[in-house]
Amino acid sequence: MRYMTLASALLAATAMTAPASADDHLKIVDEPLELTIQMNHARYPRYKEDWPVEQEARALTNIHLVDTTVGSNLRTDENSGKTEALNLMLASGEIPDIVGSSRLKDFVNQYGPEGAFLPLNDLIEEHAPHLKAFFEERPEIKSAISAADGNMYYIPYLPDGKYGRAYFIRYDWLETLGLEVPENVDELKATLEAFRDQDPNGNGQKDEVPFFARQWPELIRLVTLWDGRSSGSDTYHDFYVDEGQLKHPYAGEGYREGIKNLAEWYAEGLIDAEIFTRGNSSREYLLSENLGGMTHDWFASTSGYNTSLQDKVNGFLFKAFAPPASISGKRIEEHRRIPIKPDGWAIGYTNEHPVETIKYFDFWFSEEGRRLANFGAEGQHYTMVDGEPKFTEEVLTSGEPVNSQLWAAGAQLQARGYYQDYDYEKQWSNEYALEGIALYDQGDYLIDQFLGVAFTVDEQKVYDKYWGSIRDYMLERQQAWILGNGDVEAEWDEYIAELEQRGLGEVLTVMQSAYERQYSDS
Numbered sequence: 001m002r003y004m005t006l007a008s009a010l011l012a013a014t015a016m017t018a019p020a021s022a023d024d025h026l027k028i029v030d031e032p033l034e035l036t037i038q039m040n041h042a043r044y045p046r047y048k049e050d051w052p053v054e055q056e057a058r059a060l061t062n063i064h065l066v067d068t069t070v071g072s073n074l075r076t077d078e079n080s081g082k083t084e085a086l087n088l089m090l091a092s093g094e095i096p097d098i099v100g101s102s103r104l105k106d107f108v109n110q111y112g113p114e115g116a117f118l119p120l121n122d123l124i125e126e127h128a129p130h131l132k133a134f135f136e137e138r139p140e141i142k143s144a145i146s147a148a149d150g151n152m153y154y155i156p157y158l159p160d161g162k163y164g165r166a167y168f169i170r171y172d173w174l175e176t177l178g179l180e181v182p183e184n185v186d187e188l189k190a191t192l193e194a195f196r197d198q199d200p201n202g203n204g205q206k207d208e209v210p211f212f213a214r215q216w217p218e219l220i221r222l223v224t225l226w227d228g229r230s231s232g233s234d235t236y237h238d239f240y241v242d243e244g245q246l247k248h249p250y251a252g253e254g255y256r257e258g259i260k261n262l263a264e265w266y267a268e269g270l271i272d273a274e275i276f277t278r279g280n281s282s283r284e285y286l287l288s289e290n291l292g293g294m295t296h297d298w299f300a301s302t303s304g305y306n307t308s309l310q311d312k313v314n315g316f317l318f319k320a321f322a323p324p325a326s327i328s329g330k331r332i333e334e335h336r337r338i339p340i341k342p343d344g345w346a347i348g349y350t351n352e353h354p355v356e357t358i359k360y361f362d363f364w365f366s367e368e369g370r371r372l373a374n375f376g377a378e379g380q381h382y383t384m385v386d387g388e389p390k391f392t393e394e395v396l397t398s399g400e401p402v403n404s405q406l407w408a409a410g411a412q413l414q415a416r417g418y419y420q421d422y423d424y425e426k427q428w429s430n431e432y433a434l435e436g437i438a439l440y441d442q443g444d445y446l447i448d449q450f451l452g453v454a455f456t457v458d459e460q461k462v463y464d465k466y467w468g469s470i471r472d473y474m475l476e477r478q479q480a481w482i483l484g485n486g487d488v489e490a491e492w493d494e495y496i497a498e499l500e501q502r503g504l505g506e507v508l509t510v511m512q513s514a515y516e517r518q519y520s521d522s
């Protein structure tokens with residue numbers, strides 16, 4: 001079923017009478033073809049036909065997307081799992097021609113094999129040269145998004161740029177205390193002790209908070225300094241791959257050693273006493289009050305405090321430093337941007353134009369389409385300078401974050417399958433972020449990521465049966481040990497036995513079989 005509102009009819013008419021582009025090599029159909037779309041995302045709860053990017057895509061391709069989103073009025077808390085709108089759509093009995101959403105992967109990999117979404121492999125092979133070339137170049141991405149039946153059911157949003165989080169420290173405090181940047185875990189401990197004891201903020205009070213984090217799992221991340229792991233991906237507490245074997249970080253020896261030491265650091269006042277409860281505002285508060293010394297957080301937003309606190313905190317300099325060497329001398333940065341998100345778009349099974357639709361998906365991977373998806377509309381958001389898109393001064397200096405402006409224009413939509421261009425972000429990253437990224441690039445500290453698996457129905461049952469209880473127990477013991485309620489060394493054997501009792505072995509077995517099936521070709 002398609003419907004058209006008066007407004008969208010007018011807009012469509014406008015687009016049709018717009019001057020024809022000088023060259024129509026991107027036209028998919030001769031006459032405008034309407035395709036319905038469900039697009040739900042926290043930042044844009046429905047697809048807007050008047051987005052400049054949609055208007056430009058219409059002019060270039062002759063495909064007109066028509067919004068039929070179900071569930072766009074859900075409150076954020078009702079959509080906290082991010083799939084409520086998809087469930088409502090499914091319950092409505094009608095699946096639009098195109099379905100775009102955050103958290104789409106598990107949904108289409110479950111309902112695709114049951115017939116609700118079209119498999120894309122053959123369509124891509126025959127009709128989508130840009131997508132075909134992309135997946136040939138990045139077979140691990142094809143593996144990562146494929147369902148248990150081997151088919152791809154969605155085209156993902158593919159983030160660009162490798163770097164996410166980094167270690168940040170108060171360089172001005174180091175200078176005040178006559179210290180160098182800590183190079184290893186022992187020097188780091190000595191530095192945090194100096195922050196605690198030597199009044200680097202100069203107010204005569206012992207009020208400094210040496211290590212803090214907005215997200216408490218960033219404290220657990222420090223187990224990497226004792227050769228442990230905290231996660232295998234950009235999702236906290238995730239499994240990781242060690243030489244082809246799926247493992248869980250919270251069952252490893254390095255983790256045990258790390259937790260033992262972090263519990264000591266906590267007891268000694270080197271870690272924020274409120275690390276588990278202070279929450280998202282801790283960075284803003286502890287930096288602007290001149291109290292926080294070190295954290296592990298995102299390059300761009302954390303570097304931004306050097307600008308925003310320039311006038312408030314005298315001499316403030318909070319910059320990235322290289323990951324300190326672990327007890328065995330390894331320097332790793334465990335966090336990185338994942339190359340592929342579970343967000344993107346898929347083709348509903350009742351779509352009568354699958355060929356045109358896959359060509360439309362392919363358009364967004366062409367040079368022109370990728371530019372449109374990343375930079376918005378030419379003239380309005382960017383201009384071409386020496387063959388490269390550059391944001392206009394107006395966009396860069398409007399005071400509103402560039403990404404927010406782009407979402408409002410229909411660009412950088414994670415619920416659209418597209419390949420991000422890191423240059424879009426680089427153009428508005430501050431100098432401290434770029435300096436930090438250069439430092440991390442030089443040291444090559446990033447490690448490989450686990451890109452996830454798609455379970456068969458039977459594997460899923462095993463995972464669902466055991467994993468929740470195992471995870472709850474792991475996190476409960478983890479926090480207790482850090483807070484000094486119990487002793488990780490003394491309780492370790494009992495802990496491992498309890499994990500086995502709760503089914504960790506069974507979960508790892510299905511993870512391993514899914515992993516081997518999924519990644520054997522890449």
Ligand code: CA
Nearest residue numbers: 199203205207
């Ligand atoms: Ca002080």
